[in-house]
Amino acid sequence: MNRKKIVILGAGYGGMITTVKLQKMLGTNDAEITLVNKHDYHYQTTWLHENAAGTLHHDRTRIKIADVVNLNRVNLVQDTVVAIEQDEKKIKLENGELTYDYLVVSLGFEAATFGIPGLLEHAFTIGNINSARLIRQHIEYNFARYNNEKEERPELLNIVVGGAGFTGIEYVGELVNKVPELCKEYDIPREKVRIINVEAAPTCLPGFDEELIEYTMNYLESKGVEFKLGTMLKQVSADGVLVEKDGVQEEIPSQNVVWAAGVRGNSLVEEAGFESARGRITVGEDLRAPGYDDVFIIGDCALVMNKETGRPYPPTAQIAMQEAEVTAHNLKTLVQGGDKLEAFKPDLKGSVASLGHGQAIGVVFGGKKLFGMSAVIMKKIIDNRYLLKLGGLGLLLKKGKFNIFK
Amino acid sequence: MNRKKIVILGAGYGGMITTVKLQKMLGTNDAEITLVNKHDYHYQTTWLHENAAGTLHHDRTRIKIADVVNLNRVNLVQDTVVAIEQDEKKIKLENGELTYDYLVVSLGFEAATFGIPGLLEHAFTIGNINSARLIRQHIEYNFARYNNEKEERPELLNIVVGGAGFTGIEYVGELVNKVPELCKEYDIPREKVRIINVEAAPTCLPGFDEELIEYTMNYLESKGVEFKLGTMLKQVSADGVLVEKDGVQEEIPSQNVVWAAGVRGNSLVEEAGFESARGRITVGEDLRAPGYDDVFIIGDCALVMNKETGRPYPPTAQIAMQEAEVTAHNLKTLVQGGDKLEAFKPDLKGSVASLGHGQAIGVVFGGKKLFGMSAVIMKKIIDNRYLLKLGGLGLLLKKGKFNIFK
Structure with a gap:
């Protein structure tokens, strides 16, 4: 068996939708999917302000990953990413190390x-x-x-x-x-x-x-x-x-x-040496990192230019989810040996x-x-x-x- | 009209029972009753540990004074006692001053x-x-x-x-x-x-x-x-x-x-110059302060000796309430011109x-x-x-x- 290894970093909007789509689109023999996340839950970033005010309990905002991801199909690694080594195709974790064939970086934002x-x-x-x-x-x-x-x-x-x-x-x-x-x-x-x-x-x-x-x-x-x-x-x-x-x-x-x-992309992508500005990487139309055909960057770490306005799209949940759908589709194409990748076109x-x-x-x-x-x-x-x-x-x-x- | 002025300091167990009893026992013409308390509510000290743990909400523990005291009969002064001047029969408050004919000191405990x-x-x-x-x-x-x-x-x-x-x-x-x-x-x-x-x-x-x-x-x-x-x-x-x-x-x-x-009596009674040990005054059988026939001390500030054991009774809610009943009875006697006061006999x-x-x-x-x-x-x-x-x-x-x- 020569199953490709897909590693998804971060279970935010982008990482979760990518994972959920992939587990439906790919057969068990196509690829081994691994989702890395700090916690065993996903949370809705857009609801956090309600938790911070105390008007909505945080248990309403978070979702056990196991409740939506099929853990017979996806490996869930509960750990913290320490470094991305894209030249060696390696991910250093606090308690271990992973290698990948394809990587999805959906590590979210930090406060600027x-x-x-x-x-x-x-x-x-x-x-x-x-x-x-x-x-x-x-x-x-x-x-x-x-x-x-x-x-x-x-x-x-x-x-x-x-x-x-x-x-x-x-x-x-x-x-x-x-x-x-x-x-x-x-x-x-x-x-x-x-x-x-x-x-x-x-x-x-x-x-x-x-x-x-x-x-x-x-x-x-x-x-x-x-x-x-x-x-x-x-x-x-x-x-x-x-x-x-x-x-x-x-x-x-x-x-x-x-x-x-103010928010900025996760500082790990800067430290990894990707070309970035405030933790955000200007990705190609197919959402891959420049120079790394095996790395997709989505969500708050990605910068996608709106050609009509000449300005980047805002880092919203809506965009992250749409990027995730394109990424899942493109990963399927790559894993199955294709090379015609879909271009991301946001539908605002x-x-x-x-x-x-x-x-x-x-x-x-x-x-x-x-x-x-x-x-x-x-x-x-x-x-x-x-x-x-x-x-x-x-x-x-x-x-x-x-x-x-x- | 020569109504006697009764002032009760503190709306704890002792102060509240004294007030509630007096408002029933005395006619409007017998006396003017004034209750002084920091807050507009009474609270059950014996339930506070539940509030402090968070197992019972504090609103269950406190009782609006107006809900049990008839404010047409009793003046409620919401203020903090600063000093007792028993020789001048005066009470200094943070925002005022009161005079009295009879005083009940039921100011409760402090941490030792x-x-x-x-x-x-x-x-x-x-x-x-x-x-x-x-x-x-x-x-x-x-x-x-x-x-x-x-x-x-x-x-x-x-x-x-x-x-x-x-x-x-x-x-x-x-x-x-x-x-x-x-x-x-x-x-x-x-x-x-x-x-x-x-x-x-x-x-x-x-x-x-x-x-x-x-x-x-x-x-x-x-x-x-x-x-x-x-x-x-x-x-x-x-x-x-x-x-x-x-x-x-x-x-x-x-x-x-x-x-x-550890608890001790309120330090105000020490500062007032009553003979006391750790804020507690050894009162007479009729619960009056030694040397002051117009001052009753009850609750945590009072020390009542148990003649059988030679040791003082513990400062409990039970004792404070029983002292309050005797105090109300004795105040009625005094106000109505009598002089045969009842002796306190706790019923544990x-x-x-x-x-x-x-x-x-x-x-x-x-x-x-x-x-x-x-x-x-x-x-x-x-x-x-x-x-x-x-x-x-x-x-x-x-x-x-x-x-x-x-």
Whole structure:
């Protein structure tokens, strides 16, 4: 038997869809498929902000890999990737080593901290299940501390969110629902709590339609969110942040700083020596790494240029999943001896940002704008379609979101 | 009108029963009754260990004062007592001042720290609603941190409870139920968590029957509790404790140190210049402070000698409530011009320590020992009787404990 070895690194959106597709498309004799992941579960990165706010339990967000991947067909190696050695076709793991014939790198994102002093040490990033539930507990712990202190300590109650992009805005939307619950739990007047959103761009949700932006800001401000737009985060310390707008600096006391203002590809792909910028590799049309015909890069580590706009596609779950489908198809072709690979052509369906319970905004590509409940419904449809694609009706019923009021 | 002013300091077991009795026994023209308390709620000190473990929500433990005290008859002053000036018959509050004709001091206990270095700074005490829910959140926060750390940090998971008396043992009993839930929530193997009980005496529950002690230790050890008896807590630091047994010292890494090893009366009574030892005043048979016929001291600040044993009665809820009944009766006599005061004679009914869900031990005075379910039932009866006495059937139904399996 001369079965090809396919190794998939990372069980995010891209890695999971690739694996699930391959286990259907390839026969047992075609290839040996190995999925490497840190945990025995997959999680929905796009739901993590809800776990970090505490409005959705993380067990709703994560899915046991064994529940959707057939472990008789796929080897699951629960380990951490230490290095990719593409010239030797080897993967170094914390507890072992793997060789491959074909590799799929779907290692996801890291927070981009832009060298802001203190950010790494004192701010939290919503990166995975562990960090999301830590943020939830961190904020709740500070609320619990508040009434035990002899002096007023506003830094315990002020929540600073860095970034008013997609994740930042969605997280703030959840906080708006969570904060009143925390106030009730710990006997704290709501007006003592500030939710402050700091964004360097002159607007929230840069790139979105103006009407949608206005709707978003009006809604969130009506719930007490303070926007500091056109404002740079200069420094984070143990007790607060220093921001600057138009040359004027301001200190905001806060021990609850959440950084949601930038992502970059996994630094392992840089260290491996692939040509990359901020951890993202500009891949070919067939999603292979330049110079390495046996390596596919998808998801947040891949940079795919949109020829029409001359700009790269954003690193979204939607794109990662579509890349995964093309990758699975191309791997099948290669394994079965073909060489005509499919080119990736994204089919952008739309984009919806949730703003907490019963509120959202979005756009369906083609141009239709969505506000409020219609956007909420669209968001649930997107989330539920993914579950259906990943694990069928069983998974949808188990993990789907059906209550449009929550 | 020459209405006497009765001021009651503290809405604990003693203060609440005194107030509720007085509002029934005295007519509006007899006296003006003022109850001073930090919060607008009363709480059951004997349930706080459950709140601190997170096995019972603190809203079950606290009772709005307005729900049981008739605020048309009683003035509720929500403030903090700063000083008692018994010679001027004045009470200094943080935000005001009161004068009285008769005073009831029922200010409760403080933790006795015996000068152990670092205890005040680094250990938690189960003292009130704020501190109990802080302990709950503190331990949960450390569990949430664990899987975010690069190195193994056992100090996040080790829980050290100082004292194997009533509160210490009851708290450990709750932890035994809570820890597996926390392990599940944060993906931590149960065997990584240590619950360590440190007690200077050679036994847990000193003063209790030997058979009950053995039952308690066997049960808790079977649930993974480590007892360090005859062991002194020498020092508490940010990262652990130093203990000593038979001259041999041991460091235990822990950021979860809960001190449940000693109480003393409120330090305000010392500062007021009453003759006292560790914040407790040896009162007369009629519960008045020596030299002050207009001041009653009850609850944890009072020391009442048991003439039969030559030792003081323990500062329990049971005693505080019985003292409150005598105090209310004696106040009525004084207000109405009488001078034959009743002497306090405690009627000790028994003592039950809960050990978590479905487990308890106790003794009914007269000598009958209780184990397991019969002790659990007795404990619920004691708790429920208090609610009935304090607020009638309505309060019992609202806050009572009826599920003997929890």
